[in-house]
Amino acid sequence: MTQHFLKSISLGIFAAAVLFTTSCKEELIPTEELSAQTEAENRNAKLGIPTKFDANEFATKIENLLEGEVGFGYAVYNNGEEFYRANGGDGFARKHFEGSFQLHGAIVKQEVLTTTQYVTAIATLKILKKYNLPVTTKVWNYLPKNWVPSSQFKELDFERLLAHRTGLIYYPNHWDKVKLTVEGPVNESIFNAKTKQNNNINYLLLGIILPYVEATELKKQGNAAKWNELNATAENFTLYGEHYRNIVRTNVFVPAGLDHATVIDWQAWGQNPWGQMGPISASLSTQGYPTRNGDEPGIDKTIVRWDCGATGLYLSASQFGKLASKVAKNEVLPITELNLMKSKLLGFDGKLTGTKGNYFYKSGVGYNCETIFIDFGPVQVAVFANSPQSDISDPTVIALMYENSFVPL
Numbered sequence: 001m002t003q004h005f006l007k008s009i010s011l012g013i014f015a016a017a018v019l020f021t022t023s024c025k026e027e028l029i030p031t032e033e034l035s036a037q038t039e040a041e042n043r044n045a046k047l048g049i050p051t052k053f054d055a056n057e058f059a060t061k062i063e064n065l066l067e068g069e070v071g072f073g074y075a076v077y078n079n080g081e082e083f084y085r086a087n088g089g090d091g092f093a094r095k096h097f098e099g100s101f102q103l104h105g106a107i108v109k110q111e112v113l114t115t116t117q118y119v120t121a122i123a124t125l126k127i128l129k130k131y132n133l134p135v136t137t138k139v140w141n142y143l144p145k146n147w148v149p150s151s152q153f154k155e156l157d158f159e160r161l162l163a164h165r166t167g168l169i170y171y172p173n174h175w176d177k178v179k180l181t182v183e184g185p186v187n188e189s190i191f192n193a194k195t196k197q198n199n200n201i202n203y204l205l206l207g208i209i210l211p212y213v214e215a216t217e218l219k220k221q222g223n224a225a226k227w228n229e230l231n232a233t234a235e236n237f238t239l240y241g242e243h244y245r246n247i248v249r250t251n252v253f254v255p256a257g258l259d260h261a262t263v264i265d266w267q268a269w270g271q272n273p274w275g276q277m278g279p280i281s282a283s284l285s286t287q288g289y290p291t292r293n294g295d296e297p298g299i300d301k302t303i304v305r306w307d308c309g310a311t312g313l314y315l316s317a318s319q320f321g322k323l324a325s326k327v328a329k330n331e332v333l334p335i336t337e338l339n340l341m342k343s344k345l346l347g348f349d350g351k352l353t354g355t356k357g358n359y360f361y362k363s364g365v366g367y368n369c370e371t372i373f374i375d376f377g378p379v380q381v382a383v384f385a386n387s388p389q390s391d392i393s394d395p396t397v398i399a400l401m402y403e404n405s406f407v408p409l
Helices: 039-047 055-066 113-130 158-162 175-183 188-193 200-220 225-231 237-253 317-328 335-344 395-403
Strands: 031-033 051-053 072-078 081-083 092-094 109-111 314-316 350-354 357-366 369-375 379-385 406-408
Touching: 055 072, 055 081, 055 379, 055 395, 072 317, 081 317, 109 369, 113 158, 113 200, 113 237, 113 317, 113 335, 113 357, 113 369, 158 200, 175 200, 200 225, 200 237, 225 237, 314 317, 317 369, 317 379, 335 357, 350 395, 357 395, 369 395, 379 395
Parallel strands: 031 350
Antiparallel strands: 051 406, 072 081, 072 379, 109 314, 350 357, 357 369, 369 379
16 A cells, blocks of 8 residues: 655765766666665674665655656555655656646656566566467567568577577667568677677567567467468558557556556556546657756657557556566566576666665666666665656666665664
8 A cells, every 4th residue: 555654854965885886878787786885784784683674764765866856756665565755756747838737756657768678578478478488489480471580580589689689780760670670680799699788679579579479379279360460461560569569468467457457558648637548649748858947848758659669668657666566476477487587687677786685677768768667676666757867777876775775673
């Protein structure tokens, strides 16, 4: 149950300990260590004093970091229980001068950018499990029928796409070149070394391939209707996207218990005060701003249709946190699949090793917005900001707050 508290006096200056510095915008950090602790934490450890996680302390630190800087919403899930203070955020989702004024907060939706890929990874593992396919299954068997994959592409399996270890070449904003990515050259150094390089094309292709997995496996069972529909028109990316979104709704959002799961979309969707259940104009959605204060106009949320496996999901921090919590509690994925996600970094940007265990994160940056989700094990947090000033896409910022939110029992 969400617990609401009045905003309290600031806890003071944060960060008694300093981690090593990292630049994280659009970069990957395969593994890092959080080696520092606060004086209080060190003292408690030496005395053998048991500690517990304080969700209010964590929420306060998030608010102290972001208040007055950006519009933001956040949600903390502690062993399945949601927590945020007041409205779970501050600042504006839309400013007064743009009309349809809206405050930001925990239940206010915005585009989650490439944090979408965490959801795509879950959907992929669910479908593979459904049809008894290992993650090492080659992906070329599940392409549109008129695509002729290169010999190198034929070596790729689902694990390599999910882990961003392909060396595939991405032609941004060119849907007509997706086929060339499959049939043409690769980045040899990355392909041969299987080096991790975050590249949207890997998840864009998963958004196309997942419908073909279902269609092909159903065809093997004697039902070719979906396969025929997908192949009726060449390069029908809009149709691929429609099928992919339905797969995610049915196999991820529904078992996670998200409200109105079957209509969650990759475009702006109705919310108070703009409407309950239906798409809204992009110009009325949560905007991305270069700064919180000032008269700069916001950026509209785009409607994502053909590259929806890679980006564009439209959710609130509360919804994303609930989904992540359900996944962590093995209510969406079996524990074997979740362990695979973490051990192979499937759907995650990287891992931090802290004093409380390993922390797995996924972040997104773009359109004057930043988003991050971190799975701390028993605790999950989603923080969405609609300004690039927040720096929340650096996972060490949130991780250090978490480590400093444990208090004596």
